[in-house]
Amino acid sequence: MSGPRFSPAFREELHQLFAWRRDVRAFRTDPLPEGLLERLIATACLAPSVGLSQPWRFVEVTEPARRAAIRANFEAANAEALAAQDSCRQTAYARLKLAGLDDAPCHLAVFADAATAQGHGLGRRTMPEAIDYSAVLAIHTLWLAARAEGIGVGWVSILDPAGVGRALEVPEGWHFVGYLCIGHPQAEHEVPTLELSGWDHRRPAESFLLRR
Secondary structure, three states: OOOOOOOHHHHHHHHHHHHHOOEOOOEOOOOOOOOHHHHHHHHHOOOOOHHHOOOEEEEEOOOHHHHHHHHHHHHHHHHHHHHHOOHHHHHHHHHOOOOOOOOOOEEEEEEEEOOOOOOOOOOOOOOOOHHHHHHHHHHHHHHHHHHHOOOEEEEEOOOOHHHHHHHHOOOOOEEEEEEEEEEOEOOOOOOOHHHHOOOOOOOOHHHHOOOO
């Protein structure tokens, strides 16, 4: 069987999808379309994983008390992050809206199951962290699929991982990878929000390539 053939028009649209994938920080509060989250997770499960381990584990956080615990976790971690900034950066950091925890209709925590027997340990002997990398690939796959549906994703990384695990009561051995806010974005920007705010700027692709 021959593989699919993708047209130049499709490749251009794919490039646009990559370019317009944003870390969304401001969401509308209206709910996601019925069945969309399940569809996004099904697409995420097409991501590559070390040894075909599929170690990603998704927790949809809907209970108000658990969301409040995550919000408190963020506030504590964010206060520590603010205090750790250089004095010249503190004002700029304080102006950033670093979470969509209040408005995003969907909260999704992503973990990697380090103890999974699936995959029989293939590819993990020298790099056990490949389990976590596989979960990250699932997040990125979900992120692109959401963007294709006009849905935004925000990755909340300013959290204490152990506290997230306790708040959500997940099994031991699950590594916390990311907390995603998912919903309709309030605004659309091709340029990253942090670049628009002057926090930093993108570097050209050639600056990351080293040849030997």
